[in-house]
Amino acid sequence: MNINLLGSLIAQTLVYSAPLILTALGGVFSERSGIVNVGLEGIMVMGAFSSVIFNLTFAGQFGGWTPWLGVLCGGVVGMIFSLLHAVATVNFRADHIISGTVMNLLAPALTVFLIKVIYGKGQTDTIQQQFGYFNFPGLSKIPIIGDLFFKQTSLPAYFAILVAVISSFVIFKTKFGLRLRSVGENPQAADTLGINVYAMRYSGVLISGFLGGMGGAVFAQSIAGRFAATTIAGQGFISMAAMIFGKWNPLGAMGAAVFFGFAQNISIMGANLPVISNIPAVYLQSAPYVLTIVVLVLFLGKSAAPKADGVNYIKSK
Numbered sequence: 001m002n003i004n005l006l007g008s009l010i011a012q013t014l015v016y017s018a019p020l021i022l023t024a025l026g027g028v029f030s031e032r033s034g035i036v037n038v039g040l041e042g043i044m045v046m047g048a049f050s051s052v053i054f055n056l057t058f059a060g061q062f063g064g065w066t067p068w069l070g071v072l073c074g075g076v077v078g079m080i081f082s083l084l085h086a087v088a089t090v091n092f093r094a095d096h097i098i099s100g101t102v103m104n105l106l107a108p109a110l111t112v113f114l115i116k117v118i119y120g121k122g123q124t125d126t127i128q129q130q131f132g133y134f135n136f137p138g139l140s141k142i143p144i145i146g147d148l149f150f151k152q153t154s155l156p157a158y159f160a161i162l163v164a165v166i167s168s169f170v171i172f173k174t175k176f177g178l179r180l181r182s183v184g185e186n187p188q189a190a191d192t193l194g195i196n197v198y199a200m201r202y203s204g205v206l207i208s209g210f211l212g213g214m215g216g217a218v219f220a221q222s223i224a225g226r227f228a229a230t231t232i233a234g235q236g237f238i239s240m241a242a243m244i245f246g247k248w249n250p251l252g253a254m255g256a257a258v259f260f261g262f263a264q265n266i267s268i269m270g271a272n273l274p275v276i277s278n279i280p281a282v283y284l285q286s287a288p289y290v291l292t293i294v295v296l297v298l299f300l301g302k303s304a305a306p307k308a309d310g311v312n313y314i315k316s317k
Helices: 003-032 040-091 096-119 145-150 155-173 175-185 187-192 197-224 235-245 250-272 281-299
Strands: none
Touching: 003 040, 003 145, 003 155, 003 175, 003 197, 003 235, 003 250, 040 096, 040 197, 040 235, 155 175, 155 197, 155 250, 175 187, 175 197, 187 197, 197 235, 235 250, 235 281, 250 281
């Protein structure tokens, strides 16, 4: 394999990994607070939809900054949408799985309806301002390493990696992170120490919504290029698998997301790779989803979730 092909493989893997990393990190924050968030798929849908609408509307005003502002817009919309899950699970003590499933069912139907109202058809136009490929000044000139990792690469992926490092610091090295983890492990004990369990759980879910919305926005503006009902097709569930595979640790979730991003990339780029090109295309295309199921089967029982994950908390009087 020549260096150009290897560099292209790494760059494309990073492209597919970026939305998975951000969304998996969102799942980590939510579940560390004790709220199971299976609604990551729906949150990604809302983030992707809002970012594309923003992009199409404001590309003329903001130019090259439009995709980044679209990511911010997607994060805000994802956070607002995740409020439904927070209210249902924290205030009304609904089953977390059912609440998340409702979000996954609601988001595609709502966005397709809004698209038909706005554009009169089932999908948006293709955006003009997309995340392209980025060359890091100076670093791209380093022999071999620069060609592989810093030339014609994905800037959103490096942004997602930075967010993963910051998330790890926040969760394990700050007072906020300690309180978040305590609420997810033993909310009764946390409450006796004066920690507002409801506030911390709201924080976890809202951060989850913000990061998941950003993940959907990155996917829409770097891979899909438009929005339709099928734009987000399983990426939220793959992100959940990455979170579990990574043992609810931000850096572990990031590594697992890169693995799944590689699997998604192979399903598309496999025809250009030695040996893999001999595998029928249908097997390559199904590989990311098969791997997701395999990972869940093999690691779900072995990975220890926060002890109060999925357990509703009722404050005693």
